Amino acid sequence: xxxxxxxxxxxxxxxxxxxxxxxxxxxxxxxxxxxxxxxxxxxxxxxxxxxxxxxxxxxxxxxxxxxxxxxxxx
Amino acid sequence: xxxxxxxxxxxxxxxxxxxxxxxxxxxxxxxxxxxxxxxxxxxxxxxxxxxxxxxxxxxxxxxxxxxxxxxxxxxxxxxxxxxxxxxxxxxxxxxxxxxxxxxxxxxxxxxxxxxxxxxxxxxxxxxxxx
Numbered sequence: 075x076x077x078x079x080x081x082x083x084x085x086x087x088x089x090x091x092x093x094x095x096x097x098x099x100x101x102x103x104x105x106x107x108x109x110x111x112x113x114x115x116x117x118x119x120x121x122x123x124x125x126x127x128x129x130x131x132x133x134x135x136x137x138x139x140x141x142x143x144x145x146x147x148x
Numbered sequence: 149x150x151x152x153x154x155x156x157x158x159x160x161x162x163x164x165x166x167x168x169x170x171x172x173x174x175x176x177x178x179x180x181x182x183x184x185x186x187x188x189x190x191x192x193x194x195x196x197x198x199x200x201x202x203x204x205x206x207x208x209x210x211x212x213x214x215x216x217x218x219x220x221x222x223x224x225x226x227x228x229x230x231x232x233x234x235x236x237x238x239x240x241x242x243x244x245x246x247x248x249x250x251x252x253x254x255x256x257x258x259x260x261x262x263x264x265x266x267x268x269x270x271x272x273x274x275x276x277x278x
Contacts, residue, residue: 123234123235123238123273123275124235124275125274125275125276125277127231127235127239128235128238128239128242128275128276128277129277130229131225131229131231131235131236131239132239132242132243132277134225134229134236134239135225135236135239135240135242135243136243136247138221138222138225138236138240139240139243139244139247139248142217142221144217145214145217145218145221146244146248147180147181147184147214148181148184148248148250
């Protein structure tokens with residue numbers, strides 16, 4: 075009986091340990107790790123053109139190029 | 149003797165004619181076309197032509213004349229559409245990089261690096277859209 079009990083306990087502990095490992099792994103995977111960049115953040119101020127403005131002008135720009143071939147030599 | 153010289157004279161005349169034609173072409177903006185072809189001048193993403201390396205005085209003047217005319221056209225369109233000249237120029241830059249720059253020609257992206265176009269399309273700046 076005592077042998078049986080001492081055998082049963084390690085099995086339960088093993089199960090608990092396995093559960094803990096699984097839980098820890100799940101937690102770690104779900105974590106978003108934020109790391110400070112080692113380089114300074116550079117913001118290029120030359121690129122402050124808005125995409126929607128560009129898109130609205132796209133057809134006009136294409137027309138300008140095709141209508142002024144002397145300004146756009148190839 | 150006369151018969152032997154005839155082809156030589158003809159060749160000389162042909163060479164002279166070609167030279168004159170070449171000079172005339174250079175005068176009418178051919179220098180820019182030649183510079184575009186050899187990659188010393190290229191389209192920039194800002195909508196203007198630029199130099200890859202240091203240009204000769206004549207070439208510099210021609211390219212600058214084109215850029216002044218471009219700016220005038222951009223200014224006019226910007227006024228019509230109520231946007232900045234820079235917006236128009238950048239949009240034209242997207243257009244020229246996408247459709248006008250041929251393989252083997254030089255182009256400049258906002259990162260300031262001159263590249264030579266290969267077989268693949270140019271990777272346009274993000275603001276150009278797709």
